[in-house]
């Protein structure tokens with residue numbers, strides 16, 4: 540049975556398409572293409588969903604990081620710590636600001652930013668900011684990072700591109716789902732991408748920045764719209780507006796996010812249960828993430844690169860999709876070979892990691908098919 544990595548045909552049902560076309564007609568009839576009614580409704584609703592005071596929609600998730608850095612006056616010559624496991628847009632945004640990325644190593648089992656590596660780097664390098672990434676939808680240890688960064692005046696910008704609905708959790712003992720708050724609820728600027736494959740995806744590009752600060756929100760509103768403000772032009776910004784069509788789709792899809800994340804969590808639970816007999820042959824995300832991750836992706840760790848590629852081939856022959864997120868750690872990407880920092884664990888993580896299908900329309904028998912394919916390979 541073929542198993543695909545994403546399934547937009549199932550996700551974008553006939554009913555969703557019908558409703559989307561109704562919204563598109565309304566927008567066209569009203570000639571309201573930029574910053575329209577659905578931009579405002581979505582901004583209010585998404586801020587509420589993630590427990591932030593403000594949501595500022597922008598053109599994409601990379602702009603969101605760049606604008607967040609700009610709002611915090613981080614630019615030319617400033618050093619910004621980023622984890623070695625992330626989509627390279629995190630580094631790109633830092634470089635586009637004229638700032639210098641410094642690699643922080645990651646936890647060997649999750650790919651999340653390592654507290655120990657950050658502490659070591661701070662013992663000899665001053666960082667103006669760090670950008671922890673909630674990679675795969677798993678929560679980065681934000682309150683531990685805040686304890687380190689706040690006294691030193693280091694700005695934290697959370698890259699939540701993969702974390703719509705993720706709950707913040709530093710791995711404290713005995714916390715229940717109800718005790719946890721979502722990504723976006725902290726006092727840090729938090730950025731999101733609504734690229735179509737994300738847990739909440741537009742029909743094109745879109746992104747957002749969440750903040751609790753009225754001042755940061757005002758600055759970001761101005762920066763995304765050429766520096767315009769009610770007080771006239773105070774500084775130049777850029778065009779990073781999110782168009783009304785995309786906002787309307789996000790408005791339409793937001794109510795399904797909770798249900799979709801719940802389904803992703805069920806699938807993650809199934810994978811964890813069915814693959815547990817293959818431990819320690821395989822590395823799996825801890826069960827403790829079942830109550831906090833948005834399960835944007837489901838990463839497993841093989842012994843080495845060769846075994847990982849052989850498993851990928853094996854699954855491919857059975858028409859089961861799997862993906863290399865990420866084929867290389869940031870420090871191995873050609874434009875980033877010379878950036879400073881720590882990279883050993885990130886390199887080894889990227890060598891071993893393979894992501895399994897986990898979209899919300901995946902059926903139970905498809906999950907079983909993936910698991911059987913893996914077990915067959917390991918046997």
Ligand SMILES: Cc1ncc(COP(=O)(O)O)c(C=O)c1O
Nearest residue numbers: 599600601626628629700732734
């Ligand atoms: C971790 C991470 N950061 C940043 C981005 C950039 O978002 P976008 O593609 O919307 O610019 C992405 C998305 O692809 C991402 O996964």
